[in-house]
Amino acid sequence: xxxxxxxxxxxxxxxxxxxxxxxxxxxxxxxxxxxxxxxxxxxxxxxxxxxxxxxxxxxxxxxxxxxxxxxxxxxxxxxxxxxxxxxxxxxxxxxxxxxxxxxxxxxxxxxxxxxxxxxxxxxxxxxxx
Amino acid sequence: xxxxxxxxxxxxxxxxxxxxxxxxxxxxxxxxxxxxxxxxxxxxxxxxxxxxxxxxxxxxxxxxxxxxxxxxxxxxxxxxxxxxxxxxxxxxxxxxxxxxxxxxxxxxxxxxxxxxxxxxxxxxxxxxxxxxxxxxxxxxxxxxxxxxxxxxxxxxxxxxxxxxxxxxxxxxxxxxxxxxxxxxxxxxxxxxxxxxxxxxxxxxxxxxxxxxxxxxxxxxxxxxxxxxxxxxxxxxxxxxxxxxxxxxxxxxxxxxxxxxxxxxxxxxxxxxxxxxxxxxxxxxxxxxxxxxxxxxxxxxxxxxxxxxxxxxxxx
Numbered sequence: 139x140x141x142x143x144x145x146x147x148x149x150x151x152x153x154x155x156x157x158x159x160x161x162x163x164x165x166x167x168x169x170x171x172x173x174x175x176x177x178x179x180x181x182x183x184x185x186x187x188x189x190x191x192x193x194x195x196x197x198x199x200x201x202x203x204x205x206x207x208x209x210x211x212x213x214x215x216x217x218x219x220x221x222x223x224x225x226x227x228x229x230x231x232x233x234x235x236x237x238x239x240x241x242x243x244x245x246x247x248x249x250x251x252x253x254x255x256x257x258x259x260x261x262x263x264x265x266x267x
Numbered sequence: 268x269x270x271x272x273x274x275x276x277x278x279x280x281x282x283x284x285x286x287x288x289x290x291x292x293x294x295x296x297x298x299x300x301x302x303x304x305x306x307x308x309x310x311x312x313x314x315x316x317x318x319x320x321x322x323x324x325x326x327x328x329x330x331x332x333x334x335x336x337x338x339x340x341x342x343x344x345x346x347x348x349x350x351x352x353x354x355x356x357x358x359x360x361x362x363x364x365x366x367x368x369x370x371x372x373x374x375x376x377x378x379x380x381x382x383x384x385x386x387x388x389x390x391x392x393x394x395x396x397x398x399x400x401x402x403x404x405x406x407x408x409x410x411x412x413x414x415x416x417x418x419x420x421x422x423x424x425x426x427x428x429x430x431x432x433x434x435x436x437x438x439x440x441x442x443x444x445x446x447x448x449x450x451x452x453x454x455x456x457x458x459x460x461x462x463x464x465x466x467x468x469x470x471x472x473x474x475x476x477x478x479x480x481x482x483x484x485x486x487x488x489x490x491x492x493x494x495x496x497x498x499x500x501x502x503x504x505x506x507x508x509x510x511x512x513x514x515x516x517x518x519x520x521x522x523x524x525x526x527x528x529x530x531x532x533x534x535x536x537x538x539x540x541x542x543x544x545x546x547x548x549x550x551x552x553x554x555x556x557x558x559x560x561x562x563x564x565x566x567x568x569x570x571x572x573x574x575x576x577x578x579x580x581x582x
Contacts, residue, residue, distance in 0.1 A: 163276035165298035168305045168328045172268075172295055175328075176288070179296050182275045183285055 162186070268293040268337050269576045270326065272365060273344025274300065280344040282558040286569035292577060295326060295333055299345050299365075303358030305329060308368055322371050340375040340576030341368070342528075347554065374580045375476060377528035377572060383553040385524050386433045389460060392524070392551055399520035401513075401533070401548040405463040412450070415461070419443045422463050431460040440464060465547045467534040472509060473557055473568050474529045476575045477522040480514040482507050483564035484535070504563040510541035520551060528572060530555025 163186045166178035269287065273280035275298050287294045297306050310324040325332045345365060352358070366380040385392050393403040407418045408431050419426050420443065428446075429438045441461075469485040486503040509517070513533075521529040530552035536545045557568040 165300040166275055166296070168301060170330045172293070172331075172333065175296060176294070179275060179284055180288055183281055183288070186276045186281050187285075 268295055268333070268339060269573065270295045270297065270338050270341045271343075272297045272299060272341070274298060274348040274350045277344055277348035277350075279556050279558050280347070282561075283342060283344075283569055283572070287573060290570070290573065292573055295338070297326065297365075299362075300350060300353070302365060303353060303355060303361035306361070308361060308364040310335075310364055310367055310371070312371060322373060324368075335368075335372070338372070338374065339579050340377075341372055342377050342572065342576055343369055344554070375527050375576050375578075377475075377576065378526045378553050382525035385526075386551065386553040389431055389550055395520060395523045396548045396551070399523060399548075400516045400543040401520065401546055402544055404465055404547055404549065407461045409459070415446075416443070418461065419446070424464055426461040427464045428459050428461055465534045465549075467536050467547070470507065470509070470533040470535050471560055472514075472517050472529075472531040472533060473555060473560065473566065474517050474521040474526075474531060475568070475571045476527050477518050479571045479575070480509060480517055481566040481568050481571065482509045482514075483560055483566055504560060506564045506566055510539075512541055513543050513546055516543035516546075520548070524551060524553070526551070526553050527575070528555060528557075529553065530557065 163182050166175065166182040169175045169178055269292065271280065271284060271287070271294055275281060275284070275296070284294070284296060302308075305328060307327040308324065309327055310322065312322050315321065320336070323335065325334045343365075345362075352362075369376050369378075369380045385395065390406065390408055393406070396403050404427075405418075405422070407415065407426075425440045425442045427438055428441045470482055471485065472480055472482040474480050483504050484507045486505065517529075517531050517533075520531065521527075532549040532552070534547040534549065536547075540546065557566075557572075560566055561568045
């Protein structure tokens with residue numbers, strides 16, 4: 139992942155739900171040392187950034203297309219509106235999936251734990267030394 | 268050496284790992300998909316007096332290991348992203364070990380599993396926010412129609428509706444009529460949180476180690492600045508300095524909640540003020556996605572966090 143690609147990969151708020159979904163890139167191999175692990179991490183990051191670059195490029199193209207259509211005809215505006223709705227639906231769906239996932243992972247456990255009391259916080263602090 | 272845990276392709280995890288790589292820091296990474304498989308956590312907390320070095324153990328890989336004593340701090344994004352969790356007993360045991368490590372590690376941890384729970388209930392957080400000296404919005408959680416109506420009618424403008432927990436939600440302003448129209452006869456209100464809309468400027472303050480405050484202002488007409496495009500608005504993020512009494516209140520709040528990385532959502536009153544009691548705190552995000560703020564406002568959050576987590580205990 140180069141600095142150049144990082145600078146080019148500025149993320150907008152509307153990209154976040156889509157890009158926040160992990161699972162596109164496999165976990166890096168652990169290797170035989172911390173150095174080997176870090177090399178594998180760098181390769182995974184490069185792959186991740188490459189995926190993000192593709193998404194970013196597609197978004198820019200989509201934005202340009204929208205502007206051109208809007209400038210030309212009312213029909214273009216209608217298409218843009220539909221695209222915005224689709225984008226909103228996609229974002230809502232991404233949020234729903236993320237919430238479902240979070241609920242599955244944490245819901246019951248977090249609820250069972252309840253609020254952290256001062257006494258509990260103190261006990262943890264003592265355990266840490 | 269900093270231990271990072273989370274999915275390698277989750278955005279903020281990847282962003283922080285890239286920072287560590289670029290700055291040539293020593294780090295160890297555990298992808299949560301390896302927990303209970305290629306990676307096992309060994310923890311030993313023997314009986315005896317508290318003190319440094321009591322918690323012993325290691326991060327085990329198939330052919331090598333790293334002792335906990337080599338770690339200076341931990342950054343966790345476990346549970347973020349949409350990674351499919353393995354359901355094997357081994358994987359579940361390692362997830363429990365990871366949560367225990369986050370809670371018991373004697374050095375800095377962003378963030379500890381128990382400390383993050385406060386974001387599961389915004390009313391719970393409000394107790395800590397008020398104790399830190401900041402204001403909170405007038406709030407009604409759930410409730411009956413008998414309580415909702417006088418609450419909504421007493422406000423200046425329509426109330427804002429948002430999630431009462433850490434569920435993601437788009438903050439919206441809802442009218443009394445629209446809420447009433449959507450209700451089912453005889454049914455209680457759904458468990459949402461209704462609040463007075465606060466006018467002023469949105470400020471996000473990231474607090475690292477309850478010490479370093481990195482703030483930016485979000486300039487937008489949108490009600491929810493995280494999703495300005497949904498209402499046809501734009502947002503501009505700009506780094507800013509908080510008045511010192513307000514920054515100190517944010518430090519107190521982070522310390523009280525026990526979070527080493529906090530994303531505090533504030534509203535600066537129109538015209539500004541240096542008095543914390545004039546500033547409204549909407550919530551404290553205990554797992555903040557700081558990348559967006561760093562990229563757009565130029566705040567060096569990753570560097571400050573890495574410095575904090577990379578400092579050996581006691582130095």
